[in-house]
Amino acid sequence: MAADKVDPIHQFHIHTLVPIHIGGYDFSFTNYALFMVIVVVIAGGGLYWACVSRSVVPGRAQSVAEILYEFSASMLRDSAGAEGMRFFPFILTLFMFTLVANLIGMFPYFPTVTSQIVVTVALALLVFFMVLIAGLMRHGLHFFKLFVPSGIPIVVLPLVVAIEIISFLTRPVSHSVRLFANMLAGHITIKVFAGFVFSLGTLGALGVAGAILPMIMVIGLTALEILIAALQAYVFAMLACIYINDAIHPGH
């Protein structure tokens, strides 16, 4: 019974809210699906509501929305240049989605959408194929110059090309696992320390006194996790910007 309460994996359980089965596949509306909707509503509604007055001198909410907007814009412009701004709506969507998903996950009892590897893999593959298709559409076969850095001696060129191709193909793996693992590990760590608080708290007066240490730890970790939630959303969007730069400027 107590094992249930302190099970650090319990928080990641998926349960069906509205069962939907099509063609033998389970497309049920789960608690994670609900939170995807909530994330989108908060992120989209927040951005819309903050700037609905369209004032020249911004209020607090509008300032925040503008900062998020300009932050994403400068992130993309700095790494992919002015031509990359075509992808700006996508980057803003990606950044806001991951940021809000990560931050909402910090609320107790709220599932973290980005702690499901299928979600981060899907987003990373979306970026990967978008880069591949945009690069091929824009540069044709010249896009594959990406794998041939200039100024490399012909002797080591095959090796370098092989490394470049491998690193290109493994991008979605590192891209998705970084976000997923950060979210997963952070929430498990918090849960483990919170479990210590609970377990010690049931052991009487001495236990309650001893529970103060893990409690402090949980507070510190929560602060750290909020930082990581924002940071990993930034890293995820930043890497997408860098990959998009490859689609636009394949030559090194």
Next chain:
Amino acid sequence: MFVSPAFAENATAASAQSKTTTATQAGHSGPEAFPPFDSTYFPSALLWLAITFIAFYIFVKRVVVPQIGGVLENRREKIASDLRNAGRMKEEADAAIAAYEQELAAARAHAGEIGQKARDEAKIAAEAERRKIEASLEDKLARAEKRIAEIRASAMKDVGAVAEQTASLIVEKLTGGQSSKAEIAAALSSVRE
């Protein structure tokens, strides 16, 4: 990754079980798949992610970006137009200052001209006055000199008669006798010569 052995262990057991257990209830019923790797829910997660993410993308592209972009663009334009206005006003102020300076310089030049003219006129007038006074003074001087000469001449003419009279009186007193007028006149003229 520290979860992978657990996953490997559970995956085989759970894959058979998960379809039945998760459908009835998720939770505490023995070993089952580590939830993030439970492929039962992958289609559901992908579908709902696609729906929500695409909806969010369309909303951002259609509504959010034009709105916030419009706000920022408006602000940029406002700042740019304000700067333009400020620049224009500064130019106007500069022009006004230049005009003022020019007028001031012209006025100064004019004032100098007037002053010079007045000075010149005064000089000329003074010169003329001086000449007139000089001329009249010379005239007076000449007349005075002439008069002095006349007085002197008439005085010199009388000197002879006075000398004869005086001489005859002196001779009379000294000698006690009379002397003729002609003698005295001759003596005097010889002295005077």
